[in-house]
Amino acid sequence: MEAPQYVAARVQQALAEDGRTHELGIRVDIRGDQLFLRGQVSGAGQRERLAQVAHEAAPELHLHNEIRVVEASEPGEDERLD
Amino acid sequence: MSVLTDLRIAAVGDIHLGEDDRGQFRKKIGGIEERADVLMLAGDLTRHGTLEEGRVVADELRGLPIPVVAVLGNHDYHSDLQYEIAGELRDAGVVVLDDDGAVIQCGDRKLGVVGGKGFGGGFAGKCASEFGEREIKNFVAHTRYIAESWKVALKEIVAEKRVVLSHYSPIKETLEGEPPEIYPFLGSYLLAEAVDTAGADLILHGHAHKGSEKGMTPGGIRVRNVALPVLGRAYAVYCLDCESGF
Numbered sequence: 001m002e003a004p005q006y007v008a009a010r011v012q013q014a015l016a017e018d019g020r021t022h023e024l025g026i027r028v029d030i031r032g033d034q035l036f037l038r039g040q041v042s043g044a045g046q047r048e049r050l051a052q053v054a055h056e057a058a059p060e061l062h063l064h065n066e067i068r069v070v071e072a073s074e075p076g077e078d079e080r081l082d
Numbered sequence: 083m084s085v086l087t088d089l090r091i092a093a094v095g096d097i098h099l100g101e102d103d104r105g106q107f108r109k110k111i112g113g114i115e116e117r118a119d120v121l122m123l124a125g126d127l128t129r130h131g132t133l134e135e136g137r138v139v140a141d142e143l144r145g146l147p148i149p150v151v152a153v154l155g156n157h158d159y160h161s162d163l164q165y166e167i168a169g170e171l172r173d174a175g176v177v178v179l180d181d182d183g184a185v186i187q188c189g190d191r192k193l194g195v196v197g198g199k200g201f202g203g204g205f206a207g208k209c210a211s212e213f214g215e216r217e218i219k220n221f222v223a224h225t226r227y228i229a230e231s232w233k234v235a236l237k238e239i240v241a242e243k244r245v246v247l248s249h250y251s252p253i254k255e256t257l258e259g260e261p262p263e264i265y266p267f268l269g270s271y272l273l274a275e276a277v278d279t280a281g282a283d284l285i286l287h288g289h290a291h292k293g294s295e296k297g298m299t300p301g302g303i304r305v306r307n308v309a310l311p312v313l314g315r316a317y318a319v320y321c322l323d324c325e326s327g328f
Contacts, residue, residue: 022130022157025260025291040291040311042098046129070311072110075117078090078319081284081304 004030007058011035014057020049026067028054035061040070089191089243089324092117092148094317095124095288096309098157099138107142110316115147118319119188123176124288124308125155125199125249128167136167140174149186151177151195155249155289159199179247181228183235191324194241196232200250200273200287201225204266229276236280243322246277248287255297256307257290274299283322 008028015023023046026039037054041047051065092114097107114121128135136158143150152171154164168178177184181198203210203225212222236244251257251269260268268290277285278301285299288309295312297305308318 019130022160042310043100043103045100045102070314072310072314072316074315075092075114075317075319076315078117078321080088080321080323082323 007061008035011054011057014053015050018053021046021053023050026050030058030061033061034064036064036066038066040068042070042072044069087191087324088321089120089188089193090118091120091122091193091245091284091286091320091322092317093122093124093286093306093308093320094310094313095249095286095307096126096155096291096311097123097139098126098129098310099135099142100129101134101138104138104141107139111146114317118148118317120148120186120193121146121150121317122195122245122247122286122308123150123152124247124286125153126157126288127152127154127171128158131158131160131163131167133161133163133166133170136163136170139167140170140176143171143176144174146175149177149188150175151179151184151186151247153179153197153247153249154199156199181231181235183239185239185241191243192241194236194239194244195247196235196239196244196282197247198228198232200248200252201228201270202250202267203270203272205254205269205271208265209271210266225270225272229270229272232273233276233280236277236282242324243284244282246282246285248273248285249289251287251290251293251305251307252277252285253297253299253305256287256293256295256305258294259292260290268293274301274303274305277301277303284320286320
């Protein structure tokens with residue numbers, strides 16, 4: 001059986017290199033037959049694409065998509081750099 | 083008589099627009115002219131670096147009522163179309179920096195902006211050196227060349243205030259939150275050293291989505307990581323004191 005560290009590395013590499021995602025900052029954890037994706041992206045579509053690519057890279061694992069979608073809010077308060 | 087007024091710099095990086103994001107960014111920056119005198123974009127404007135995505139970004143920025151200055155990021159280089167993307171942005175009126183500088187007229191004030199993509203290598207004491215294999219030497223030499231270009235551009239530019247715009251980080255403080263193991267791929271101290279040598283009022287960068295917003299160089303220049311996931315808001319606004327009538 002392939003060591004989980006190598007599977008996690010392969011999934012992470014797929015997320016970074018697959019033309020559908022190109023997402024570098026996603027954390028991939030594997031515990032037993034469970035695969036967890038964590039991180040932040042700016043849209044729901046990207047969150048789903050990441051799950052799809054991760055599933056294809058490790059179809060034998062049960063995937064938990066814990067990636068958060070960050071909605072950019074209003075600009076907020078200015079910062080004075082005196 | 084001189085009067086102190088603020089120069090308001092809106093900044094955001096890593097907006098990663100895809101072809102399905104058309105119209106979305108423009109909505110987020112609606113009314114920006116009420117809040118800022120200039121908009122700076124710290125790279126990773128596209129997701130995959132395709133020309134179609136570059137055109138989406140250009141269309142979102144076209145005709146904005148305030149000047150826009152941008153640098154590209156590693157994502158914008160991915161399809162080897164960085165020059166074409168920069169061309170699309172320039173056609174839309176965006177000032178695109180590529181290891182050089184520009185003076186932006188903001189009302190009656192002149193703002194000098196210097197910068198480019200930047201690059202990695204790591205931070206003092208824990209970084210790569212120009213030694214050994216050709217690949218390592220090329221990696222470090224690329225950053226060294228960029229840093230030197232910025233230093234020259236900063237020394238040459240004549241403006242009331244000077245801001246450096248980068249994608250990669252010049253310091254590790256604004257990377258806090260990222261795994262330390264990947265710091266060498268997020269920035270280089272050579273960038274900070276160059277800016278500290280030549281002087282600037284503010285450094286803006288992106289790239290580190292899990293990093294922190296605020297830091298400073300060893301020389302005391304304020305650094306802000308404006309990556310969109312770090313800001314959690316459409317853009318940040320930084321105000322620099324200026325004497326009007328310069």
